[in-house]
Amino acid sequence: MTTTPPIVSLRDVHKYYGTYHALRGIDLDIGAGEFFSLLGPSGCGKTTLLRTIAGFEDLSSGTLLLSGQDMAGVPANRRPTNMVFQSYAIFPHLSVAENVAFGLRRRSDLNRQAKAALVEDALDMVGLDGFGARAAHALSGGQRQRVALARALILKPKVLLLDEPLSALDKKLREQMQNELRRLQRHVGITFVLVTHDQEEALIMSDRIAVMFDGEIAQLADPQTLYRRPTSRQVADFIGVMNFLPASLTAGSTAASVEIAGLGRAAITPEQCPAGMPSGDCTIGIRPETMSILFDGEPAPARETSGQVHELAYYGDMTYYDIALDGVEKPVTLSMKNLVGRRVLERGETARISWDERALIAFAK
Amino acid sequence: MTGRGGWLRGYAVLYLLFLYAPIILLPIFAFNDSTIIAFPLSGFTTKWFTEIPNTPALVRSVQTSLIVAVTTAVLSTLLGICAARAGARYSFPFKTPVMGFIMLPLVLPEIIVAVSMLVVLMALDLPLGSWTVVLGHTLICTPFCIAILNSAFGNLDVSLEEAAFDLGESRWSTFRLITLPLVMPGIISALLISFTISLDEFIIAFFLTGTEPTLPVYLWGQLRFPQKIPVVMALGTILVALSVVLLTIAEIARRRGIARAGGKDTGGFL
Numbered sequence: 001m002t003t004t005p006p007i008v009s010l011r012d013v014h015k016y017y018g019t020y021h022a023l024r025g026i027d028l029d030i031g032a033g034e035f036f037s038l039l040g041p042s043g044c045g046k047t048t049l050l051r052t053i054a055g056f057e058d059l060s061s062g063t064l065l066l067s068g069q070d071m072a073g074v075p076a077n078r079r080p081t082n083m084v085f086q087s088y089a090i091f092p093h094l095s096v097a098e099n100v101a102f103g104l105r106r107r108s109d110l111n112r113q114a115k116a117a118l119v120e121d122a123l124d125m126v127g128l129d130g131f132g133a134r135a136a137h138a139l140s141g142g143q144r145q146r147v148a149l150a151r152a153l154i155l156k157p158k159v160l161l162l163d164e165p166l167s168a169l170d171k172k173l174r175e176q177m178q179n180e181l182r183r184l185q186r187h188v189g190i191t192f193v194l195v196t197h198d199q200e201e202a203l204i205m206s207d208r209i210a211v212m213f214d215g216e217i218a219q220l221a222d223p224q225t226l227y228r229r230p231t232s233r234q235v236a237d238f239i240g241v242m243n244f245l246p247a248s249l250t251a252g253s254t255a256a257s258v259e260i261a262g263l264g265r266a267a268i269t270p271e272q273c274p275a276g277m278p279s280g281d282c283t284i285g286i287r288p289e290t291m292s293i294l295f296d297g298e299p300a301p302a303r304e305t306s307g308q309v310h311e312l313a314y315y316g317d318m319t320y321y322d323i324a325l326d327g328v329e330k331p332v333t334l335s336m337k338n339l340v341g342r343r344v345l346e347r348g349e350t351a352r353i354s355w356d357e358r359a360l361i362a363f364a365k
Numbered sequence: 366m367t368g369r370g371g372w373l374r375g376y377a378v379l380y381l382l383f384l385y386a387p388i389i390l391l392p393i394f395a396f397n398d399s400t401i402i403a404f405p406l407s408g409f410t411t412k413w414f415t416e417i418p419n420t421p422a423l424v425r426s427v428q429t430s431l432i433v434a435v436t437t438a439v440l441s442t443l444l445g446i447c448a449a450r451a452g453a454r455y456s457f458p459f460k461t462p463v464m465g466f467i468m469l470p471l472v473l474p475e476i477i478v479a480v481s482m483l484v485v486l487m488a489l490d491l492p493l494g495s496w497t498v499v500l501g502h503t504l505i506c507t508p509f510c511i512a513i514l515n516s517a518f519g520n521l522d523v524s525l526e527e528a529a530f531d532l533g534e535s536r537w538s539t540f541r542l543i544t545l546p547l548v549m550p551g552i553i554s555a556l557l558i559s560f561t562i563s564l565d566e567f568i569i570a571f572f573l574t575g576t577e578p579t580l581p582v583y584l585w586g587q588l589r590f591p592q593k594i595p596v597v598m599a600l601g602t603i604l605v606a607l608s609v610v611l612l613t614i615a616e617i618a619r620r621r622g623i624a625r626a627g628g629k630d631t632g633g634f635l
Contacts, residue, residue, distance in 0.1 A: 056527060077533050089528035093546050103532035155532065 005068060007032045007158055007191045008053060013062035015048055015215075022048045024215040026062070030159075030193060035185050037194045037202040040212035041238070046195045049212070050161050053193065055079045067158055082152035083161040086168070088144040090136045090151075096123070097132030099147055103155045122150040125184070142173050149181075153188060162194045166201065178204050199239045203227065211235050229274040233363045236285050242361075243332040247284040249362060251277060258362065260284050262325030262332065263305050266357035278364040288320065290359035291334040294352040295343065302356040307331075309349045319344050323351060388605060395598040402594055413599035420596065426583035427600075430564055433495055433579055437502040438560040444503070445510025445555050450544075452511075453518035471508040478504060479572035486573070494575035501569035506559035513558060517551025557615045561608065 006029035015023035022045050030036045038046040051057045053064065055076030064071045066080055082103070091099050100119045104110060110118070123129050126146035131139075139147065145165060152160055165181075166174045182205050185192045196202050202209045203223040210220045219226060219235045230236035233244065247260040255267045256277060263284075270277055294300055310331040311322040319338055322331035334353065338344065345351055398408035418424060451457075452464055470478065482501050486493065521544065529539040545552075567581040574582055584600075587593045 054531060056531075076527070076531050077535065081531075083528070083531050085524040085528055087522055087524050089522060089524040091525060091529070091543060102529065106533050151528075151532070 004032050006030055006065075007034075007067055008193065009063075009065040009068075010049075010053075011063045011065075013049075013052065013064065014060045015045075015052060015057060016060045022215050023052070023060075026215075026217060028210065028217065028220070030191060032191055033189050035182065035192045035194070035205055035207045037196055037206040037209045038212060039196055039199060039202040039209050039238075040218075042197060044212040045215040046197075046212050047163060050083075050163055050193060050195045053159065054081050054083050054161050080158040081161055082155055082157040082159075083163065084145075084148045084152050084165045086164045088148040088165075088168075090139070090144050090147055092137045094136055095132065096128065096134045096136055096139070096147055099136050100132075100150045100154055102151060118154055119150075122154040125153065125187070126150045127180075141169055142177065145169065145177060149184070153184075153190070157190065159191045159193055162192060164195055164197070166196075167198070174201075181205060203239070211238060213238075229271075230285075230361065231274040233283060233285070236361065236363070241288050241333055242285045243288065244363075245284045245286070245328060245332070246365075247282055247362075248280060249278055249282045251279055256362075258282070258284060258360070260360075262307070262328035263355060264303070266303065266360060268357065268360050268362055272358075272360055273362045275363065278362055281365045283363045283365055285361040285363060286332070286355065286359055288333045288335040291332070291353055291355045293321065293334070293336055293345065294354050300352070300354040302354060304352060304354055306350060306352050309345050309347050309351055312345065312347065314338075314344060321345065321351070323353060325353075391598055391605060392602045394595060395602040397595070400592045400595055402598070413595040414603075416596050417600055417603075423583065423587075423596070423600070426578050426580045429495055429577045430580035433498050433502065433570075434560045434563040436499045437506055437563040438556045440499065440503045441506035441510045441559045442514075442552060442555045444507045445514045446548075446552065448507070448511045449514035449518045452515060453521070454523070467511060468508045470505050471512070473505075475505065475566070475568040479569045482569070483572050492575065493573055495577055495579075497573040497575070498570050498579060501573050502559075502563040502566055505566070505569065506562050509558050509562065510555040513555045514548065514551050517548040521547055553615055557611060561611075 008028070008030035010026050010028040013023055013026040013028075014021070024045075026049060038049055040046045048057060052059060053066075055071065055074065059072070071079060091102065094102070097116075097119050100122050101115055104115045104118065107115070119132060120129070123132060126149050128143065128146050128150065131143070131147075136144075136147065148165070162181075166177050169177060178201060181192070194202070194205065203226075206223060208220065208222050209226055211218045211226065213234060219231050221229070226235070227239055230239060230242075236242045237244075245260050245262055247258045249256050249258045249268075252267075255269050256273075257265065257267055259265050263286075294304070305325060307323040307325040309321055310324045313320040317338060318335050320333055320335050322333055324331045336342070393406070394402050395413055396409055396411065397406045398410035398412075399406075448464075448467055452460070457463075478501060482497070482504075486497060491497070525543055525547070526539050529543045530536065534542060565581055566579075567585065570579040570582050571585070578586065580600075584597055587597060
C-alpha cells in the first residue's frame with residue numbers, strides 16, 4: 001500500500017443532501033490493482049461514495065484524487081473510471097456488440113476493424129464470444145452483467161466501479177459470478193471498487209473492505225482482520241454472526257482476566273481488544289464456529305461449559321444450535337459440521353460445550 | 366355464455382352502433398348520387414370526390430389546416446419533451462404547482478381559452494392569422510403531449526443515461542443516442558395526438574383565424590348551403606380513411622419500438 005501511490009485518494013470528504021449529512025468525513029486510499037469493497041447496510045452512504053468517485057455526485061467538501069489528479073470540476077465522462085450499474089444499464093435498443101463498443105465511439109484513432117477486434121476480445125474475456133449480434137434485451141441476467149462488464153472494461157479504466165452488481169442474480173449464479181469477477185480482476189489488473197451490502201460477498205472477493213455505517217467508515221481492513229478482529233460491536237454484528245455475552249474485566253500486567261456470564265473465567269490478551277482494553281463491565285464476543293458440542297464423553301480440547309438446546313436449524317452441511325447457558329438471557333448460537341456418524345441433537349437436550357479463550361473478543365460495554 | 370352475457374352483449378352492440386353509425390353513414394352518402402342526405406339511396410357516384418379539387422376555397426382550407434396542424438404538433442411535442450424531461454429528471458422549487466399549471470389547459474374550457482386569447486391579441490393590436498391559431502392550438506395540445514411523454518420519460522431508467530455519460534459521451538450526445546431513441550414511440554404518439562387535436566379543433570380556430578379559415582371553420586360556413594353537403598361527406602370519408610391509416614402506422618411504429626427496447630406492451634391506441 002505504501003510503496004505504490006494510491007489510485008483513489010479521498011481526504012475529509014463530506015456530502016450533504018440539503019440538511020442530510022450523507023458522507024461524514026471520509027478518508028480513504030485505494031491502491032493500484034486492489035479489489036476494494038465498500039460494505040454496509042442500505043443508507044450507509046456506500047453508493048453515494050461510489051457515485052462521488054464516478055463523478056455523478058459533487059463533493060460538499062474535501063478532495064478526491066484519481067491517480068494524483070484533483071477531480072474537482074471534472075465530469076463523469078472525463079474521469080478515468082467506468083461503472084457497472086446495479087441495473088446493468090444495458091442499452092436495450094442496441095445489439096450486444098454495439099453496447100460493448102459504445103465507449104469506443106469517440107476513439108478516432110481506431111478504425112472499424114480495430115474496434116471490432118477490441119469488442120471481440122472484451123466479449124471473449126467475459127465468456128460471451130459469439131454473442132455480439134444478439135439483441136441486448138434478449139439476454140439473461142447473468143449475460144447482461146457480463147455485457148456491462150465488457151462495456152466498462154473495454155475502455156481500460158484506472159478504476160472500475162461496481163454498484164451492487166450481483167444483487168439481482170439468484171444464489172447459484174451469484175456465487176459463480178463472484179469467482180469470475182475475482183478472476184477477471186486478477187487478469188486485467190484494474191482496481192475494482194465494489195459496493196455491496198452482502199458481507200459474505202465482500203469477504204470472498206475483496207483484498208480490503210471498508211465497513212460503513214451512517215456516512216462514516218467504521219473499520220477498514222482485510223477480510224481476515226475484519227472477521228477476527230472487529231473493532232466495534234456494530235462491525236462484529238454486521239460481519240457474520242457473533243454472540244455477545246456480558247462480562248467484567250480486570251486488567252493485569254500482560255493479560256486481562258474476564259468473568260464471562262455463562263462461560264466462566266478466562267484470560268485475554270491486548271490483541272483480543274481491537275478497540276483498546278476496556279475496564280470493568282464489558283461485552284465479550286465469540287463466533288459460533290469457535291465453539292463446539294462435545295459428544296459421548298469426548299474430552300474438551302480447551303474450556304468447557306454446558307447448556308440446553310433451545311432451538312436448532314439444520315442446513316444440510318451444518319447445524320446451527322441456539323444453546324441456553326446458565327445466567328445468560330439470550331441463547332448463544334454455535335455451528336457444528338454434520339460429519340459422518342455425528343448425531344444432530346434435539347430440542348431440550350443438554351449439551352456439553354467446548355470453547356476457546358483465544359477466540360474471545362472484548363468490546364466496551 | 367348466453368345467460369348472463371346476453372344483456373351486456375346487447376349493450377356492447379348498441380354502444381358500438383352509437384359510436385360508429387354516423388361515421389359509417391359518411392361514406393354511404395359520399396357515394397350517393399343525390400344532394401339530399403336521406404334514404405333511400407338513389408345511385409352510385411364518385412362526382413362528389415372529383416368536385417373536391419374543383420372547390421378552391423375547400424382546398425385552401427385543407428392546406429391551412431394541415432400547415433396549422435403540423436406546426437402545432439411539432440411545437441407542442443417539442444415543448445412537451447422539454448417539460449416531461451425536466452419533470453422526470455430534475456427537482457426544482459415549486460415543481461408540483463408548476464407542473465400542475467402546465468397541465469391546466471387540459472381541463473380549461475376551450476371557449477375561455479379562445480376568448481381570452483382574442484382579448485389579449487386585440488389589446489396588443491396583433492393581426493389574426495394562421496399563426497394565432499397555431500398559438501392557441503399549441504396551448505391546448507402541449508398538456509396532452511406532456512401527459513404522453515411523462516410516461517415515456519418516466520419509464521426510462523436513469524442509469525441508462527448515466528452509463529452513456531460515464532462511457533464518455535456528452536450530455537447532448539447521450540440524449541441523442543440513448544434518450545431520444547428510447548422515448549421515440551412516445552414522441553410519435555405525441556405528434557399524432559396533437560396533430561389530430563389541432564386538425565379538428567373548431568372553437569379556438571373560429572375565434573383566432575384570420576382571412577384563411579381552417580377546415581372545420583370552412584365546413585361550418587358551408588353548412589348553410591345544403592347542396593355542398595355531399596362534398597363535405599366525401600371529404601369526411603377521405604379524412605376518416607386517412608386517420609385510420611395514420612393511427613395504424615403509429616401503432617405499428619409504437620409496437621416495433623417497444624419490441625426493440627424489450628419492454629412490455631401496456632398501452633397504445635389499438
